[in-house]
Amino acid sequence: MKIKILSLLVLSFFVFNATWAINLNKGTDTLHAAALKPFGRTIINAAKKLELISSAAHFGFKFSGDSCVIFADVPDAWAHNYLQYEIDGVYQNRIRIDGKKPGPVIIKAAGNGEHTIWIYKATEAHTGAIVIGDIVAKKAKAISVAKAPLIEFIGNSITCGAAADDSEYPCGTGDYHDQHNAYMAYGPRVARKLGANYLMSSVSGIGIYRVWNADGPSMPDVYENLDFHVDSKQKWNFNTYSPKIVSIALGTNDFSTGDGKSVRSPFDNEVFVTRYVKFIQLIKSKYPKAQIAVLSSPMVKGAQQEVFEKLLMEIKNHVDALYPKDKEVKTFFFKPMDPHGCTSHPSVADHEILANELYPFYQAMLK
Known part of the structure; x- marks a missing residue:
């Protein structure tokens, strides 16, 4: 029965698309996914469609007229995901992409002139890919991100910007990713303020040697995989980008006391330092010219905060000794925060505070 319903959904999707193709106004152009110039962890799949994978993976295009049509879908007909967008430099909102209701996304613009639009993935890699097909609009033309220094945020x-946005789904309702807002997370925000490009390599619940309620897989276990899944067969091509700064903010989940159900061993200082140093060595093997920054966490407070900061300094000293000819590792310690988002996470407003804290730190590094 489920297969039959799924078949009908797929059929209705193609019929709907065909109807749109017939009814589009004369003079429109079709911009195919393969012609887009995305930024972030993305792929062009076998169907020649663009898959947005990592948090805030994005692409841009120009068009004329008062609207454009974007064909977007999710691989699982029973799932949903979120895009978000800005038009003519102004952020608008999130767009829900529902596998049960396939169809085009229509974006309206103010006036009939030329417009510039940027589309972002609002959610993280583990939420699944968002598949972009054709874009239909008058004078539709793909654009690239401007040349600028790149910061990779690990x-x-x-x-991720997880649990930050409860404007549509109040905390405690919906699915976990219903409150994701990668565009408004501290990394993209501070990068935009700096005029820098950004690459998001982030996974909810992950740490440097364990996750929030289990022993793994940790970030070093999944970092080289395209979608950050431990069993992924597709590797990420690290030659795609060359970041000037690689910013690492891991440790919150290593310090976690767990979910109260699984057995949780005490935090291990030595393992934390060893795994962190090895992870930085891995990053340096991928990006020999990048400068490394290690960040604490606004969520780790009190005695744990003191331990965390001390260990980050130890990690910095280890790495600096291993690479005496490289630029030194930079450390940044957040001010403790009482978060206002869901499940003790920073809210959209809190992320602005974090971005403002980080701005002079990254600004000095970029100089």
């Missing part, structure tokens, strides 16, 4: 749910 981290956990905080870096």
